Amino acid sequence: MRREKLLRAMNDLPEDLIAEGNVRRRHPLIRIAAVAVCLLVLASGLYPYFRGRGENLPAEGVTVNGAIYEIWAPGSTMARRTGLPDSIGKEMAGLQVEEIDQGTVHLYLPAENQRAVYLLRQENGTFRYLIFTGYYTSEGDAHVAADQMFLTYGVTKPEELVSVTWGEETVTDRETLGALYGTLIASEAYGAEEFSQDVDDGLGGETVWLEAANGLRWSGIYSETTGVFSWCGNYYMVGEDPMVH
């Protein structure tokens, strides 16, 4: 009876925990491959923005002017940050730059034994944005969390979302935005390739566009069946053309 009580008590666990339990986790190699493919797609789409990178990157490091981060050479640590929410800065400050390659920055997080991968976004010849794309560990386990998605785009609380277009409906009222934020932040985000497998498996998904108060817009596909939000891709400043389709 006592065991059954325990089993039954779990029935009313919070929805996010139950939904999270139903998310499939790919084999680490598949996951890292998915992130790699995603990076490749993004990098190829951003190629025009990285032209001339050789001239812009000093031999001993990268300076992100304009200015968001100053990143030093591999082996050194991030020295300065301005312009982004503290929540990101706390995460990034003091991280070791491990590798700078083809418009991506690999940062080592000693405490987690993880590497975080960021894409550099260049505007008018100046590196302005770091786009977080995922984690991987020394064992090759890649992970992209939805809360990181929001941090990447400078959203640290629901109030910083201006609108969410979910399917055909655009939501702007605060209460519903808060609920959508809660749903998305409880999801796990994957690379597009991996998510397409879920779509192929018939698990479905809907396009979601998000707009932040800082003017950034980005999109992804959310599957209510799996609780997965695929966000690796489209982003742009309101009023600009999308950088990646």
Place this chain on the structure above:
Amino acid sequence: MDDKKIMELYFARSRETLQAVDEKYGPFCRAIARNILGSDQEAEACVNDALQRSWEAIPPQRPGHLSVFLGKITRILALDRWADYRGKKRGDGEALQVLAELEECLAGEEPEHEVDEKVLTDAIAAYLRTQPMLRRMAFIRRYWYCNTVPVIAKQLSMAEETVQSTLRQMRRELKDYLGKEGIRL
């Protein structure tokens, strides 16, 4: 069909509702029921009941996560059926093994006072939130979805031994956690 449209069907009391729900979430619910009951036939009956319950509950309810809402109904109905079969010495789903494992979370002796189920649920949730995501996923898959260890290992790309040892460790930790919260089962 997306969930928003399905909810519109529920609220319009459309005849197509349960068919649409069955098409989208039937396999998901059947998998939960089959894990617990160990029988396709019983799982089918259980899911039919669950769909009917959802029809009675919506409206007025408007679940935010339709899949989880249906999963919860299916799971509790499957556990009810399983308890009934168990009394009749029938059924061979995963529930018996799951229950045996949960024995490790119980105090040695029967407590003097009944534990409120809501308090217990909240404490389990609080414990799970202290855990890394992968461990939470393994736990939920085993004790909520009642997946077998080999299935969990495959789904989470882990070795079976790792899943078993993780779950064993989590059961011990949960027992300690509940004890610290003053909950004795």
